[in-house]
Amino acid sequence: MSPIYAVSLILLIVSAAVALWRGGPWERTTAAVLVLTWIGTALAPFDPARPPWVAIALDGATLLLLLYLALYSKRRWTVWATAFQFLLMANHLAFVRFHELEQWAYVTAYYVWGDAVLLCLIAGALWRPRRAASAVD
Template identity: 55%
Template sequence: MAFAIIVGGVISAVAPFDHRSPPWFAIGADAGVFLLLLYGVVRSGRRWLIAAAGFQFLVLATHYAFVSNLRLEQWAYISAYYVWSIGVIGSLIIGSLARRRSRSPLQSEARPDAG
């Protein structure tokens, strides 16, 4: 999953961007990442995946707003895109840290029912 998100980010970063036309490569990459996150939500139902998929949906909503009104100010479009992307990344970091913490040997030793 992390690899797909990194690839989607790279595609979004290197895709040509022109203020007169929608960034279709970035939209496609972000849609692919959303579908992958949605698949993860359906399969596992983890809270951090739900949050990441929600933020990624907001990224797609930002793309939709720009596509439906190309006169939208660039700073608003890019700012919203980055805010929601930071939410996706933050959710993934929190999920990784929570998973790492749940696997910690110190935590399992501290619980008397473990083992």
């Protein structure tokens, strides 16, 4: 297991735990989707010579969810998470277009943008006012 994978996995576990502990419905839904996306990406075969279509599809679906949340949830963290997820998708599309990109750069950028999404989720769950925790928004 590479160090960047291990750090990202720990960050995923922490973000899911914080979302369950402190977050509202939007944070919990996002955490569940991110965990399912991670599992689906981990189970899908990865061929360095070809684009990872399963990961691209899952990350695209995650982008659509985050875009929906950014438009309708009235939470600031969702705007940032959507922006970072968009950059993650741009990373995928750059690799689809230019196969000669080095795997190290592609995978590193993938984890950097993914970690930024997870950090947005943590920030959103932690800085959520307690009075709003009981209200559904």
